[in-house]
Amino acid sequence: MRRLYFVTHSIDDAERLVTNLQHAGLSEWRIHGLSQDDAALYHHHIHPAHLFQRYDLIHLGERGAMIGFLVSLLWATAIHYANVIPGSFGIAETAFTIMFFTLFGAWTGGLVGITRINYRIARFQQDIAEGACLILVDAHRRQERQIKSWVTKAHPDITLAGSSSTFTNPFSRAVKKAPESPHSPKII
Structure with a gap:
């Protein structure tokens, strides 16, 4: 379209x-x-x-989700290799961290987007x-x-x-x- x-x-x-x-x-x-x-x-x-159509909610929400995803990957990688929490940061925790940061980024981007044309x-x-x-x-x-x-x-x-x-x-x-x-x- x-x-x-x-x-x-x-x-x-x-x-x-x-x-x-x-x-x-x-x-x-x-x-x-x-x-x-x-x-x-x-x-x-x-x-x-x-x-x-009026506000940048979707546009900036998508950007926020991408930024959140990248931050979550950096965070999860740093926690895994720094071994800050020995033996307790597995796949489930990594998946939750990625999901949390991605959704938080989308939410934050959407909040900014609703204030912009x-x-x-x-x-x-x-x-x-x-x-x-x-x-x-x-x-x-x-x-x-x-x-x-x-x-x-x-x-x-x-x-x-x-x-x-x-x-x-x-x-x-x-x-x-x-x-x-x-x-x-x-x-x-």
Whole structure:
């Protein structure tokens, strides 16, 4: 699956886009909106972006789990070879230590992530603060080109701002930027 990011000038433009995408056969559950006013999205029949799309909970939770796993391996190796607790640090204790540190890292990363804007939508915050609406469309790869083409033809005032995978990459920092077109309107 791919996630397409469209920036509209107003909530009314967003509603027209969402309605047309639904009439074209795209499920309403694969289209989400992000604006300053979630109530306006609701009144315009646009599903607001959910917690995992708004915040970096999953992204930083995965990073935390990886860091916790690495720390647990270092800890277990150090305890084993230092022989701090002679004969009592076996396989069960090692497995518990690895599990504990990994889960603690995921929990800590998730706590940090819930306080941060999702790394994929952070660059749209200025546009949203200025009244724009961000529409997130999840599409299969085979539909991606067709949706991009159709939206740019049917809605020339709506900007395709980028695309990314729907899967979270804990090593990734930013969403792929859409190529600039001389006909694409800019939100200033």
